[in-house]
Amino acid sequence: MDFLQTLKIALRALRTNKMRSFLTMLGIIIGIASVIAMMAVGSGASYVISQQIASIGSNIILVIPGSTTSGGLRTGSGGAQTLTSDDVKAIMAECPSVDLASGTVRSSGQVVYGNMNWSTVIMGGTPELFEIREWGIANGRGITQQDVDGAVKVCLLGQTVADNLFGSADPVGNIVRIKKIPFTVIGVLERKGQSPQGTDQDDTLFVPLRTAQRNLVRSQHTNNVGALIVKAKSKELLTKAEEEINSLLNQRHRITGGKEPDFSTRNLSEILAVAEQSSKAMSLLLGAVASISLIVGGIGIMNIMLVSVTERTREIGIRMAIGAKKNDILLQFMTEAVLLTMLGGLIGIALGAGGAMVVSRMLEWPTLISFQSISIAFVFSGAVGIFFGFYPARKAAGLNPIDALRYE
C-alpha cells in the first residue's frame, strides 16, 4: 500500500472525530507551545545577559580592596582603601600579561546645571579606563593624561546624565557643578545600556582620577584608589594576569604567610560562568517541563488510539479480510498517531512563537525563536507519536480477522 493512501486514511479518521482529535492534540499543543515560548524567552534572556556582559568590556579583571581589621572592627569587602595609584603603575609595569590598568574612585552626588540637577554616580578614572571598557566618545573629547596629571576640573557625561541635565542641547563646553565645584563638560560618552546587575551604566559622570581624588572623595591619602580595573592581553592570559596581579600586590602590600590579603581580584569570566550555569539550569528545567508535558500528551494520544482501535475493530476486520497485512494495519494506526502529534506539534510551535512575540511586545523583552528549537520540537512531537502510538497500533495489527469481523 502506498504511503499517500495511508496518509489519506489517517486524515479521514482524524476528520471523522474532529473535536476528539483536537482535544487529544491539546496536550501536545500546550506542551510544545510552552516549550517554544519558554525557550524563546530564555534565549532572549541569555542574549541580553551576554550583551550586558560584553558591555563591560572583554578580558577584564577587577581588583577591589579587601576587608581590613582595624581596632577589632572589620569593614566589609571594598570598605577599606588599600589600593593606590602606585599599585596601578606597578601592575602596568611588572605584569607581562596585563594590557591596560586604571585606578578608579567612586562617589555619588548632585550635579547641577542651571536650574537642572541630577543625582548620579561620579567616577574618577584615567584614559585607560575607557579603553578597557571599550567605551567611546559620542560627542566632544575624552579624558587625557594631562587632565589626570593636572587634576583639571573637567568631566565626561554618560548619556543618561546628559539627557537629564541638558535635554537635547549640546552639553560640551558648559559648566556643571559637582558637589558645588564647577567642572567643564568636555564630552559625552556613547550609550552603554544596562549592566548585568541591572543598573543603568549611562547614569554616570566621569572626571580625571586625580581630580576626583583631590576634590570629590574623602580619604586619608589622595593617592588612594577605590578599585582597579585591568585588561588582560587576551582571554587565554586572563588567569595568568590574575595570578601576576595577586603575587605582585601580595608583595607590595607585604602579605605573607597566613595574613589575609587586603584586596581581592575578580575576573569577568567567573561572572560569565555563572551566567552560563544559570542558562544551563534554565534549559534543564525547560527540558524537564517539556518531557513531562510531552509524556502527558503522549499518554493522552495512546489512550485515544486504544479507544479508536476498539471502536474500529470491525473496520480492521474488513481491511484484513480484504487483504491488509499486519504491517498495513500497524502503519495505518502509527500514521494516525504521528499525524496527531505532529499536527499538535505544528500548532504548538505556531502558538508558542506567537506567545513569545506577544511577550516580547508587551514586556519589551527580546525573544529568540531559533530554527533549532523549532526543529527539535517538531522531531520530538513526531517521536512521541511513534512511541505512544506503537502499542495501540500493534494491538490493532494483532487482531484476529474473524473476531474483528464479528465484533459488535
Add this chain to the structure above:
Amino acid sequence: MSKVIALTDIRRVFTMGDQQFEALKGVSYSISAGEFVAIMGASGSGKSTCMNILGCLDRPTSGQYLLDGLDVGAMNTNQLADIRNKKLGFVFQGFNLLARTPAVENVELPLVYAGLHSRERREKALAAMQQVGLAGKENNHPSQLSGGQQQRVAIARALVNNPAVILADEPTGNLDSSSTAEIMSLFTTLNKQGITIIMVTHEHDVAAYAGRQITFRDGNIIGDTK
C-alpha cells in the same frame, strides 16, 4: 474442469478452557471453476466455520485445503493476506462496508492493498460498480444506500480484483425479498460470466439459484447434490 477448491478431511476443533468442540468433523469436497454452490444446514452446523477456512481467515486443525492448486495450510499470515486479496472475494451478511467512505472507495479497497495506482484503481472500481448495476452511486456513502445497494457495493468490492472464488456467508440474510431476488439474479449473471460462487444460506428458494447444494449437519456433510 479444474478444481478451484479441494478440501480433504478438514477438521476444526475449538478449545475453550478445558472444553473442546469439534465444529468440523472431517469435511471433504471439491468445487470446480465456474460452479455456483449453496451451503445449507441448521444453525450451528459448521457452515460459517467452513467458510472461514475457505476464506483463509481461519486455519483447519487438520486436513488439507488446496485453493487454486495452492496448499494454503503451508502459508504464513502475510501470504494468506495476499491470497485473500488476490484469489478471494467476500460478501457478508452485514455488508461490512466502511462507513463514511464513498461507495467507490469501498470497492477500491482490495486494490489499495494490492498496491495498484489510484488511476487504475478508480477505473477498475468504476467498472465493477457498473457490473453490479450501481453506476451513478459511486459517491454515495453506505448510509445513503439501500440494503440491496449496499450488498451490491460489497459484491463489486468482492469482484474488483478478479478473484478465483466469491465467498458469500448469508448474503441475503439482512435483505427483504425483492432485494434478495436482485442479489440472486446478480449472482446468477456473474456465475454465467464464469465466476465461481460459494454461498451459505438458510433459505431453500435462495439455495435454488445455485447449481449445487451441499448440506451440513453437526460438522459433517450430509448431502451434496452433485
